[in-house]
Amino acid sequence: MGATMATRGPAPMTVGTRLRAVVAFYAVVYRRVWRGSVIGRFLNPLLVVLSIGFGLGSLVDHSSGGVGGHDYLHFVVPAIIATQAMSVALGESTYQVMGYIMWNKMYLAMLATPLSVTDVLAGHLLAVALHLVFASVLFVGVAACLGAFTSWWVILAVPAAVLTGLAFAIPIFGYTARLETDTGFNVLFRFVVTPLMLFSGTFFPVDQLSPFLRPIAWVTPLWHGVELCRDAAYGQVHGADLVHAGALLLFIGLGWVWARWSFTRRLVV
Amino acid sequence: MNDELLVRARGLRKEFGDFTAVDGIDVDVRRGEAFGFLGPNGAGKSSSMRMIGAVSPVSGGELRVFGLDPATDGASIRARLGVVPQTDNLDEELTVEENLRVYGRYFGLSGAVVAERARELLDFAQLTERATDRVEPLSGGMKRRLTIARSLINNPEALLLDEPTTGLDPQARHILWDRLFRLKRAGVTLIITTHYMDEAEQLCDRLVVMDKGRIVAEGSPRALIDEHSTREVLELRFDVDDHLGSAGDVDGIGQRVEVLPDRLLIYTDDGDVALDEVTARGVRPMSSLVRRSTLEDVFLHLTGRTLVD
Numbered sequence: 001m002g003a004t005m006a007t008r009g010p011a012p013m014t015v016g017t018r019l020r021a022v023v024a025f026y027a028v029v030y031r032r033v034w035r036g037s038v039i040g041r042f043l044n045p046l047l048v049v050l051s052i053g054f055g056l057g058s059l060v061d062h063s064s065g066g067v068g069g070h071d072y073l074h075f076v077v078p079a080i081i082a083t084q085a086m087s088v089a090l091g092e093s094t095y096q097v098m099g100y101i102m103w104n105k106m107y108l109a110m111l112a113t114p115l116s117v118t119d120v121l122a123g124h125l126l127a128v129a130l131h132l133v134f135a136s137v138l139f140v141g142v143a144a145c146l147g148a149f150t151s152w153w154v155i156l157a158v159p160a161a162v163l164t165g166l167a168f169a170i171p172i173f174g175y176t177a178r179l180e181t182d183t184g185f186n187v188l189f190r191f192v193v194t195p196l197m198l199f200s201g202t203f204f205p206v207d208q209l210s211p212f213l214r215p216i217a218w219v220t221p222l223w224h225g226v227e228l229c230r231d232a233a234y235g236q237v238h239g240a241d242l243v244h245a246g247a248l249l250l251f252i253g254l255g256w257v258w259a260r261w262s263f264t265r266r267l268v269v
Numbered sequence: 270m271n272d273e274l275l276v277r278a279r280g281l282r283k284e285f286g287d288f289t290a291v292d293g294i295d296v297d298v299r300r301g302e303a304f305g306f307l308g309p310n311g312a313g314k315s316s317s318m319r320m321i322g323a324v325s326p327v328s329g330g331e332l333r334v335f336g337l338d339p340a341t342d343g344a345s346i347r348a349r350l351g352v353v354p355q356t357d358n359l360d361e362e363l364t365v366e367e368n369l370r371v372y373g374r375y376f377g378l379s380g381a382v383v384a385e386r387a388r389e390l391l392d393f394a395q396l397t398e399r400a401t402d403r404v405e406p407l408s409g410g411m412k413r414r415l416t417i418a419r420s421l422i423n424n425p426e427a428l429l430l431d432e433p434t435t436g437l438d439p440q441a442r443h444i445l446w447d448r449l450f451r452l453k454r455a456g457v458t459l460i461i462t463t464h465y466m467d468e469a470e471q472l473c474d475r476l477v478v479m480d481k482g483r484i485v486a487e488g489s490p491r492a493l494i495d496e497h498s499t500r501e502v503l504e505l506r507f508d509v510d511d512h513l514g515s516a517g518d519v520d521g522i523g524q525r526v527e528v529l530p531d532r533l534l535i536y537t538d539d540g541d542v543a544l545d546e547v548t549a550r551g552v553r554p555m556s557s558l559v560r561r562s563t564l565e566d567v568f569l570h571l572t573g574r575t576l577v578d
C-alpha cells in the first residue's frame with residue numbers, strides 16, 4: 001500500500017521548467033515597473049555622456065590632452081558600462097533579496113512548492129542576469145549614438161558588464177541572506193561600493209594610485225570589469241582580458257558557493 | 270473512512286539549537302480526514318506542520334508523508350501538498366490573479382492549465398470580482414482566501430492550514446470554514462493547526478492537543494471532552510480581585526473546581542444542581558453561567574492553563 005501511494009503524484013519537473021517558473025515570477029514583477037525602468041535606463045547614459053563625458057571631458061582634454069592618448073569621453077564612458085552593471089546588481093541583490101527573505105517571504109512561498117533552494121537562487125540570479133543584459137544593451141546603444149565609442153568591438157562590453165554585475169550580485173546575495181536588519185547595507189555601500197568607484201580605474205587610470213593602493217584594484221571585481229569594457233570599447237582586446245574575465249568568473253563561482261550556503265542556512269530551518 | 274496513512278510520525282522531534290520545539294510526537298493522519306493540532310502559542314504546531322510540509326528538516330524520529338521520506342523526497346511530497354502558512358506570503362504588489370498564475374508555474378503547470386485553474390479557484394474563493402486588483406488593499410479575510418486558493422492550484426491531496434482564521438473577524442471565519450468544509454467533502458485531507466477550540470470542534474474529525482512540544486491528548490473532539498471533562502460547567506464570578514480566596518466557599522461541589530484569575534469553574538454533570546448547592550450554602554456570586562464542556566476545558570484540565578491568554 002505504502003509503495004503504491006509513494007509512486008502516485010505528478011512527474012518530477014525538469015531543471016528548465018523549474019528555472020523558467022522562477023524567472024516568470026520576476027518577469028511579472030518587472031512588468032509592473034518596466035516603464036520607469038526603461039526611462040531611467042535611457043536617461044542614465046545620456047546624463048553620463050553629457051556631464052562627465054563632454055563636460056568634465058572637455059576640461060581634462062584641454063589641460064592634459066586626454067588619458068593615454070584617448071579623449072576623456074572615450075576613456076570614461078566604457079568604464080561606466082561596468083559601474084552601471086555594478087549598481088544594477090546592487091539594486092537587485094540588497095533590499096530586494098532581504099524583502100523576499102524577511103518581508104513578504106516570497107522565497108518561503110516558493111520553497112513550499114517542488115522548487116529547491118538551488119532553483120530559487122539560480123532562478124532569481126538568472127532574472128538578474130537578464131536585467132543586466134537589458135540595462136547594458138540600452139546603455140551601450142544610447143551612448144554609441146552619442147559617439148562615446150570608437151570601435152564596434154564595444155558590443156563585447158555587454159557580456160563583460162553582465163559578468164561584472166553577476167560578480168557583485170552573487171556574493172551580495174550571500175551577504176544579504178546573513179543579515180537580520182538592513183543596517184548591514186550601510187556597511188556595504190559605505191565601505192565597499194563607494195571606495196570601489198575610486199580604486200577601480202573608472203575616472204582615472206589605476207597607475208595614478210600610489211603603489212600601495214594599486215593591489216586594492218586587483219582584488220575588486222569592478223576594476224576587472226572596467227578594464228574589460230574599456231578594452232572592448234577601444235577595440236583592443238588582448239591576453240590580459242582573459243585574466244580579467246577569469247577573475248570575474250572566480251568571484252561568480254565562489255560567490256555561488258557562498259550564496260547557496262547562506263540561502264540554505266537562512267531558509268531551511 | 271479510508272485507513273491509508275498520509276502522514277505517519279513516530280517520535281518526531283524538532284530542535285533549534287538547544288531548544289526543543291517538538292519533543293517526540295506520534296501522529297497518524299488518514300486520507301480524507303480533517304486532522305487538528307490544537308495548542309497554545311509556542312506549543313510546536315507550526316514546527317510540526319513545517320516538517321510535514323517538507324520545508325523544515327526533521328531533527329529526530331521518523332516521518333513519512335504519502336509514504337515518502339521528506340529528507341530524500343521533499344520535492345515529490347511538496348508537489349502533492351497545498352500549504353497555507355501561518356502568515357500570508359502573497360506578493361501584495363501583484364494582482365490577485367497574478368499571484369495564482371505565478372504560483373501554479375512553480376508546480377510545472379502550463380500557462381493554459383494555470384489560467385483555467387485560477388478561474389475556478391477565484392470563483393471558489395469568491396474573489397472573481399477582485400481578480401485584476403492588487404492584493405495589498407484587500408481585507409485580511411480576502412487575503413486568507415487567496416492564500417487558500419493559491420494552495421489549491423496543484424490539486425493537492427492534502428492541505429496544511431496553519432491557523433487559517435487567526436486574526437479574522439467572526440464573519441470572515443465562517444466564510445472560511447464553509448470553504449474548508451467543501452474541500453473536505455471533495456475528499457481533500459485537511460491538516461489544521463489552531464488555538465481556537467471552537468475551530469477545532471467545528472473542523473476536526475480528530476485532533477491532538479499539544480503543549481510544550483508534546484502531545485497531551487488525542488481523539489475526536491467529543492471523545493476528548495467525554496474523557497477529560499464533565500458534561501457541564503458552572504462558571505461563577507465574584508466581586509473580588511483574586512478568585513483563589515473564593516474557591517474554599519464552593520469546595521466539594523461538583524467533581525472538580527478550577528480557579529482562574531477572573532472566575533471559578535465547577536465541573537459537574539448537572540450545572541443547575543451545582544448552582545442550587547452553591548446558593549444553598551449562602552454563597553452569592555456576582556454572576557453565574559451553566560454551559561457545556563469544550564476543548565478549552567480539556568486543555569485546562571490537562572495543562573492547568575488556558576489556551577488563549
Ligand SMILES: Nc1ncnc2c1ncn2[C@@H]1O[C@H](COP(=O)(O)OP(=O)(O)OP(=O)(O)O)[C@@H](O)[C@H]1O
Nearest residue numbers: 269285290308309310311312313314315316317464
Ligand atoms: N526558527 C526558529 N528558531 C528558533 N526557535 C524557533 C524557531 N521557530 C520556532 N521556534 C520556537 O519553537 C517554539 C515552537 O514554535 P512554533 O512556531 O512551532 O509554535 P506554535 O505552536 O506554532 O505557536 P504559535 O501559536 O505562536 O504559532 C517556540 O518557542 C518558538 O519560539
Ligand SMILES: [Mg+2]
Nearest residue numbers: 314315316355
Ligand atoms: Mg504557529
